[in-house]
Amino acid sequence: MPTQAPLKLLLVDDEPLARERLRALLGDIAGQCPVAIAGEAGNGLQALEFLRSQAVDVVLSDIRMPGMDGIELASHLGRLAHPPAVIFTTAYDNYAVQAFDLNAVDYLMKPVRAQRLLAALQKLPERPPAAGLLAGIGLTVRGGGRSHLSCHERGRLLLVPVAEVLYFKADLKYVTARTVDREYLLDESLTQLEQEFPERFLRLHRAVLVARTALAGFEKAAGDDAEAYGWALLRGVPERLPVSRRQWAAARGELTG
Structure with missing residues (x-):
């Protein structure tokens, strides 16, 4: 870990008192590990908004937060060109903690202790958390898939609300x-998206998933149409989506059942 410059940190926790405690602890260990607190955020969405304009070396993040939890935040950070290291803070010592540990992602149990925080920072840099592991753990911790997907566009990280x-x-x-x-x-992988959001999206074709709430109707394809057995009509947009013969009955059942 470099000693010539302080580590730039972002503190992410929905509880102001928890962020205040981290600030105090970082002050206590400043002689052994110089840091500069670049900012604070109350959830993952606020953290990503902050990081649009300012890069940091380390994100200290709670796991359970409203809006966007720490696991989903870490999955988006992992898509950055230079992702910061992530150290989780949590009050839950369940199987997820062991999984993070095995993947070399550090975590701090609340209430955080100064020496434990110092030890975590002194292990940096660590490799970023694996996206596949985060996705699997996130499904269980939050009881469902991500709230947002991310993509790069013209050098920016954009968030796409799944809803x-x-x-x-x-x-x-x-x-x-x-x-x-x-x-x-x-x-993203279409198969992984289907597995992550089985209640929200329906398979229409080997290359298409549709939001169940977006379906407006169906029409049979012409007999000489090689592209699809039928077509799904959508609410809000003029496009039609191809439906394969294999998925035709199940897809139509969404509206008739």
């Missing part, structure tokens, strides 16, 4: 997420 996605469509190595307003290119 606004009408459909996902695979094309070569990318997946397009369509909202009412626009399209986003994601570096």
Whole structure:
């Protein structure tokens, strides 16, 4: 760990008292580990907004927070060109903690102790958490998939609210997420998205997932149409989505059942 310059930190916790305690502890160990607290955030969304304009070396983040939890925050940070190290703070000593530890992601049990915090900072730099592990743990910790997806566009990290996605469509190595307003290119797997959001999205075709709430109707394809067995009509956008023969009955059952 470099000693010539202090580590730049971002403190992320929905409890102001918890952030205040971390500030005090960092002051206590400043002689052994110089740090500069760049800012604070109350949840993952606020943290990402802060990081749009200012880079940091380390994010100290709570796990359970409203809006966007620490696990989802870490998954988005991992997509940055130069992701900061993430040290989780948590009051829950369950299996997730062991999983983080095995993957070389450090964690601090609340109430955080000065020497434990110092030891965590002195292990830096650590490799960023694996996205696949974070996704799996996140499903259990929060009881569902991510609230947002992320993509890079013109050097910026953009967040796409999952609730606004009408459909996902695979094309070569990318997946397009369509909202009412626009399209986003994601570096995601259609299969992983289907597994992460089984209640929200329905498989129509090997290359298409649709939001169940976006379905407006179906129409049978012409007999000479090689692209699809049928077409799904959507609310809010003029596009039609192809439905394969294999998925036709299940897809139509969404509206008739």
